[in-house]
Structure formats: C-alpha cells, structure tokens
Amino acid sequence: MARIGFERLAHGYGTGGYALKPMDMVWEDAGAYALLGPSGCGKTTLLNIVSGLLRPSEGRVVFDGAEVTDLPPERRNVAQVFQFPVVYDTMTVRENLAFPLRNRGVPAKAANARVEHVAALLGLTAMLDRRARNLGADDKQKISLGRGLVRDDVAVILFDEPLTVIDPHLKWELRSRLKELHRQVPVTMIYVTHDQTEALTFADRVVVMSEGEVVQVGTPEALFDRPAHTFVGHFIGSPGMNLLPCAVAGREAVLEGGARIALPRAYPALAGKVELGIRPEFATLAREGLPVSLRRVEDLGRRRIARVELAGRPFAATLPEGMPVPAEPCLALDLARLHVYADGRLAEGEA
C-alpha cells in the first residue's frame, strides 16, 4: 500500500510543449482514484509515470516518502491491468490467478485461499479448473482483473480502461464488483477511463484532466456541485452544465441581451471571459421567471430535458414530471446553485 506524491511533476515527449503540465498532487494510501478525461488529455502518460514505464521529464514521484522517479516498474511493486486480457491460455483459471503469488513464493495454501476469494468476488468460481483457452473475452478480462487484484502486498494497482472489451451489460456488474473489492482489499487503486459513469462509480476521488492539466480532484459530489473549471462542469453530467457568457457586477449577472440574474454571492471585478454556470438539474421550466424559447423536449426515461434558447444561446433545463410544456415557457433557476467562472476557472464570491 502506498501514498503516492507528485512533486513539480511534468512531462514532455520532446515534440514541443507539455503532454502533462507541471503539477503537485498527493494520492492517499488505500484510496480509490479515477483518472478521467477525453482522449489525449494525458491519462496514460501519468499512469505510465506511476508504473515506471515512463520517466517524467521534470519533477519527482514519491511512494510513501521515498523517491521512485528512477526505479523501473519491477522495483515499484505495482500491479497493472490493461485494456486487453493478459492470460496464459494453456493454464487453468486457478493457475492464472495464482501465478503472481507463486512467482513471489507465497505458500500454496495461502495462495489458494486468496485465489478462491478473488475468484468469488469476480464471479469466476465455477470455472476455476477450466483452461483459459476456451473462455470468452469477458471471462479472460475477469482473469486479468483477478491477477491484478490477487496480491495484497502491492503498493498500487493500476487499471487502464479495464472494461473496454467487456460486454456492455456486464460492465455495470464488474464496476460494482471492483468497488466491492476495493472495500475488501484496501490497496491504493488508480482507474483510468474516459467514461464518467465508470469513474464516478468506482472512485472516491476523481482526477479530471484536460489538455495535459489536472483541472480538479474531487469526490463525485464535489465535481457535480462545485465544478472548479468549466471543463468539469461540461464533461461531468448528462447533459453537462449550462454556461452563459455574461458580465458580473457585485451580486448581479447581466446576460447577453440584457437579462439580469441575482447571484448568491458578491464578486469582485473579474478579468477575462466571464460565464455563468448552472446545471440542468437546477434550472426548471416554469410558467414564471426568465422567458425562453423552447426548441424541443428530450425524454431520457427517468427525466425530461427541455432544450431551450436563453439570451440567444442553447440551454438545457428540467421539465418536471407530469408538467405540460407551458404556453409561454420561462426558466426558474435555483439561485444557490449558480456559479461564476472567469477564463474557465471558478470565481470565489463572498457570501
């Protein structure tokens, strides 16, 4: 188990600019973290720096207070699960799972108990004595997950998009099983994904990345309630946060076109591009409030989203259950849930 620290860490591949911009960060011992962001944002670069496959061009990596920046992967005590299954076809499932333990001289009895425990958690018990060769991609990836999880002496377990090959209907099951495993095996786990559902289900803390920068580290609730960056507001949520260009003076925002909105906090003069952010969950279609033009209604099953236009911009609002679309639709905003951003970053107002 390990507390992982990054000190003035950065990486460039020598092609000009940073793939990972300079940062300081700590991942607590036994935490469940997700690295979340779109393709190319630097997730794999950061993961490879943790495992030792890549040496950062700047800064230090520290495991439990000891620098490991120059240590190769085999000296870091890291287990890694990749996108695609890594199993020995000629071995049985049991032998595959036991392999990392046998390799390290764990006595057979202890190894077998551990293998059976992990197999039960992953739903592999019934096939323990079958050869891996005859299994489908889903089961093979479960074995890969099991091989990553079977040792409880590792500093950290890294998962790199581990559910890519898994059938969609099995994904939700494996996601919750992984979460359960983390509860039972309190090892630091890092889960890389571009899928917000996977990140938010698995992690206690989500590290959101955009263009080589860590833009927020927070609980799933914090990312939803208080996005530190417009990227987080937009990327997390379905649909994401509404963002409207505006001018802010004290406790008031003025939208393009002149509509005025009272703010829950007072703001100092803000430089750069100023935007008002509010999630669709806190903007409701109503008979009174800010007049909007309705474009269409989307039925998402458990809720309905009204696509409207506000101050000449597209805006997503909630249409309450059972409510007919008003003849003259307006928006009711939960003012306490409004946020102000300057050049993409959350502006701190005063209560």
Ligand SMILES: Nc1ncnc2c1ncn2[C@@H]1O[C@H](COP(=O)(O)OP(=O)(O)OP(=O)(O)O)[C@@H](O)[C@H]1O
């Ligand atoms: N070996 C390399 N040489 C040069 N540039 C690279 C190399 N590997 C990655 N990059 C660049 O570094 C940036 C970050 O890439 P990285 O693979 O870390 O992102 P990612 O978030 O893991 O994306 P994906 O989900 O597509 O794997 C990208 O701009 C990418 O093109």
